[in-house]
Amino acid sequence: MSYISLYRKWRPQNFDEIIGQKHIIQTLKNAIKANRISHAYLFCGPRGTGKTSCARILAKALNCADGSTASPCGNCGNCKKIRDGHAVDVIEIDAASNRGIDEIRDLREKVRYTPIEGKYKVYIIDEVHMLTQEAFNALLKTLEEPPAYVIFILATTEPQKVPITIASRCQRLDFARIKFAEVKEQLKKIAENEGLDIEEKALDEVARLGEGSMRDSISLLDQLISFAGNKVAFNDIMTLLGSADEEMLFSLSSSILEKDDAKTLNLLREGIDAGRSASQIAKDLINHFRNILFAKVGAADSLELTIEHQKKVEELAAKFTLNEIKTVLRGLSQAEMDMKWHPHARLVLEVSLLELIDNQKMAEQQETRLRPALPAGRQPSLRVVEIDNRIAKIKKHWPEILESIKQKSPFAFISMHEGEPLEINDKGKLVIGYKKGYAFHKDRLEEKKNKEAVEQAIKEAVGESFLVEGVVGDERITPRMSVEAVKEIFEGELI
Ligand SMILES: [Zn+2]
Incomplete structure (x- = not known):
């Protein structure tokens, strides 16, 4: 037959x-x-x-x-x-x-x-x-x-x-997407009638992956049976789809939160060694951080996760600030897009994860550095606090500012990407620092058109107007992976 x-x-x-x-x-x-x-x-x-x-x-x-x-x-x-x-x-x-x-x-x-x-x-x-x-x-x-x-x-x-x-x-x-519970119930019925021995957790995952499409969930179940036979375990799905499993996603997101470069890269390597593709990991991470985002704003119920999974997501969400989650999501989405056309998708993901961690460290360091040591009992003057907040605000919104500049002027973006926001100076100007030998970027930043694009982007992101000026060779600049370095690693050209 x-x-x-x-x-x-x-x-x-x-x-x-x-x-x-x-x-x-x-x-x-x-x-x-x-x-x-x-x-x-x-x-x-x-x-x-x-x-x-x-x-x-x-x-x-x-x-x-x-x-x-x-x-x-x-x-x-x-x-x-x-x-x-x-x-x-x-x-x-x-x-x-x-x-x-x-x-x-x-x-x-x-x-x-x-x-x-x-x-x-x-x-x-x-x-x-x-x-x-x-x-x-x-x-x-x-x-x-x-x-x-x-x-x-x-x-x-x-x-x-x-x-x-x-x-x-x-x-x-x-016709609406079919509810998770309804898909799961139908899958269960099919499994029972077909004499399948399928792990509960696997059933959850098949229902979830269909995203409300009964056809997709049943087709996946069919694929799983061809792959694993009549006994289906949760890990069979992972192997079949090459997705990152839950445990790995929680470890990776925690290591990003802890700003641990080495641990993050190691976890990524382990995932890839286990047979998962870099792009699948990026996709799964995005989905995972989206869950965290929902949990952060108190909307985790709508995600239709298992109770146990939801609890873990909510615990993690409590450790991140909303801005951190948004920054990670933006960075990962950008990485996912870049990976699509890049011959070294894995490297793009690695660099992006490091940059995410760097950006968080940078924002943190800046906050500490700008807070001057004060004699005990003395409150910082209003002006110091104000400037402190200002620069911190810009640092926090930095990835968003860069993204917005990219839309307005690619050249201004390249120059800004090479620079680093250092301080609000005495004249109230935002100072962008460049490494030695990068005067070219500073000059380009100061061209009228580019400067305007930058100032506009900052205003949109933080709601305040700042004039910008560039400095070269400032000792406060954090060494980090630059576009030039990435170009060298990739042996490619910036498009
Ligand atoms: Zn009839």
Whole structure:
């Protein structure tokens, strides 16, 4: 017997088997019972949430030999043919495959003929937003005056791309991502019926990774069975997907928090040695810090993590400041983007992690350095505190400022990236320090256009205006990995 994928095997065959989407099922059932079926439906929603399954069930419900019914029998000739995709009156068009020109032309021809086997002719057009303008125009003509026996079910993941002329003639139903608990329950049912021995933690992970798409979760389960056989452990997922496991992510995020360069690089190396790709680790870390961010602002409940995992995330979140989390996320996102085109993805990630740690150290050192030692009992003067805060604020927002400058002027960005904010001087100017031999960058920074871009970016980030000036060879400059050094490591050019 040929192999049937789990997804096909477990595809819902009647309305009650559809997972989630309660309001949609209710609407459709009521419409059938009341004989108030719309001539055109627009099913919107993310992939794998049941749009096509629901469309086929609706076709069955309309054409079942029992007469139009909210509970199609599943056994009559019409139901079986629709299930197997052989029904002549149910025409499925995949607009994504060739953008539907021929099919829609054909549709306009054949829509005039009455159904042969059932009461209705049902057109299911998948990914309808992909149709060409020409095909849309042809479809519109038919939608304007549909014969009484024709039902259109248009499905799309991107409703905003469906022309309003089409959408306005349809009854729109929005399919939501399926809830974690519902996906998990269905997976559990499948596992039991298929005689699988699957670890609870693995089941959680398969449900989570589907991100609300039943199809993705079931396909992953299928892959896992091919890979691991009938006994599936959590680690099988890790090996299969090459993802970083929870423990490693918690260790890595803690080492970043502790600003421990060596530990961070070692953990990364261990992860890569264990067979994970650098880009997967970056992705997992981003996801992990996103969880931390949610926990920090008190929204961890919406993440649908296991109770144990959520608790750990919340504990970690308490040790970071919100700004630190945001800075790490920005740095990691940038690294992920850079890694996409770079031949040495691993190195990009390593350098980015070190830079993240450096930036945090820098901000910390600056705060300590600028706080002058005071005789016991004396309060610092208001002016010192004020300047102290100011520079600290700029340091904290430094990655954000750089990012904003990059958008405004790439040249100003390169110069600023090489510099370091040192102090607010007597004249209230922000002093940017450059290493010896980097006068070129200082000069470029001081060109009017670049200076303006920089000052604007600072104002946007910290809400205050500062004039900037550059100095070269200041002894306070922290040695760090520069773009030049990175270029040398990569044997590449800066683009
Ligand atoms: Zn039937």
